[in-house]
Amino acid sequence: MEKDVTLRVNGKTRTVRVDPATPLLYVLRNQLELNGPKYGCGIEVCGSCMVLMDDQAVPSCRIPVEEMSGREITTLEGLTQSDGTLHPVQSAFVEEQAAQCGYCLNGMVIAAVALLESNKKPNETEIRAGMDRNLCRCGTHTRMIKAVQRAADAS
8 A cells, every 4th residue: 555655865855655665776766766776686685776874875675665764865866966076985986997887886886985984994804894795796896995995095
């Protein structure tokens, strides 16, 4: 049974009419037209669907949208400033050319932002641990680690 659910996404309050058990990912992509989070595995292990929920990286593919009421949700689109300036992590990923196909990129950037929020100057081991929940089949992990290090150095 559908009902109105109010969400706070990328700094804006949005109300959607949806079955409360619908996964957040589907609401973000299909109703709010935010295409940063991607469907990957559907079981919370690949990281493609990650969003920031109250500054913590979480997979959105299985979280019921009703559980998001009152939470601050940030997608990849919400990291870019209103003037188009990229978030430092996004800039570092561009500068390090840390993407191949780009499918995992959403989750990698979101995980990196969450990591740097909790640890401003992580070492390589901490970066690897912070990015461990994300899968990349193209093999650009080394560049992604360099991008996180670059973003940390820039702050």
